Amino acid sequence: MTAMGSVAYTAGRMSKFDAIFADALDTAARRGMRRRLRPLVPAGPGRVRLDGRELINFASNDYLGLSRHPALIARAGEWTERFGAGAGASRLVTGTLEAHAAVEARVAAAKGQEAALIFASGWQLNAGVIPALLAAGEGEALVFTDKLVHASLHHGCAAAGVRQVRFRHNDLDHLESLLETRGDEKARRFILTESVFSMDGDRADVEGLAALADRYGAFLYLDEAHATGVLGPGGMGLSGLAPGQVDLVMGTFSKALGGFGAYVAGSRALCDYLVNTCSAFIYTTAPPPAVLGAIDAALDLVPTMDAERAALAAASDRLRSILAELELSTAASTTQIVPAIVGHADAATALSAELEAAGFLAPAIRPPTVPTGTSRIRFALSAAHTPDDLDRLVEGLAALAPQRRPDA
16 A cells, blocks of 8 residues: 555544544534634635635734734745755754844844744744743742633643642732732742733733842742733843843744743743753754744844834724723733634624624634633734724624613
């Protein structure tokens, strides 16, 4: 049998546990929780083609519209020509190219840190760095986490075998009370949180967090995935509001920077320690040159995009105002992420379908991603959207949203 024939045969086989899988999927469907992949085609700035129709895309994390920028595309191609399609190995074997070191130095400088490391994704980074970090030193490790942090941070804590001490969302008074009462002076304290929360679009008080971390000798770990490129000095994140006070900053290149991958930035000793202990870094193939080229181009562009960031902030304010008039909660959003909370999962799914029929891609976000009773449409605005795009969304929401209020 040919190799191709073998692949075709195995692809058609049923798993021994397909009945179990099917039952789980049926249960999810009955609860309005089943997800499906929907392949689409990019169709220009802020747009996609889905099922043969062009839609304005209000679901992408491409906050500055850089994923289609000619400079990123060109440099990705140039670096592929110069360095090849792949890195060829893990970083500690032969996978560290001069290009990796150069881009990491640029990231460290942009974040005001001594050093940086590049990872394949933000999820991989958080899931791998946290166990390595918590393994350093002796004695008890107490991990204080905002109750709404990303699933990857929770996974990292679970992989480390530590029980989280969760504080109420963005409640620094509650965090301080927990820091005061939990653990003795010998305990190593870690605070894990985000600067911008991906589902509510609100911000942490980074300066307040840094002050608490300093007061209680806690290590501050800040996830800047949704702030990098959009907020803070030069658009490089809110950690810039507390220079020199955040112990570890991570973020992604796959959102506002338009490419792929993630970074961790901190002291040289921290990054050298991770090179020696973090399995997510040690045992995976290095990011390819095309990815590095796109990152390098984005790092050129982001500091020059103050006008785009201002327009994005103004559009976000306008959308929040319209949703408030329609009596739909936007939680505590102050960023380019604007949720419209409708309550039940079925209501969010129905509103998403109606928006799609009207020409907008805005998927429903349901449990377990968000708490039960807070299903929503998560609007992600982009500098790629035109004023007319937002006008059309506002008109569509005015026609569709009132019947989807939680109390309707």
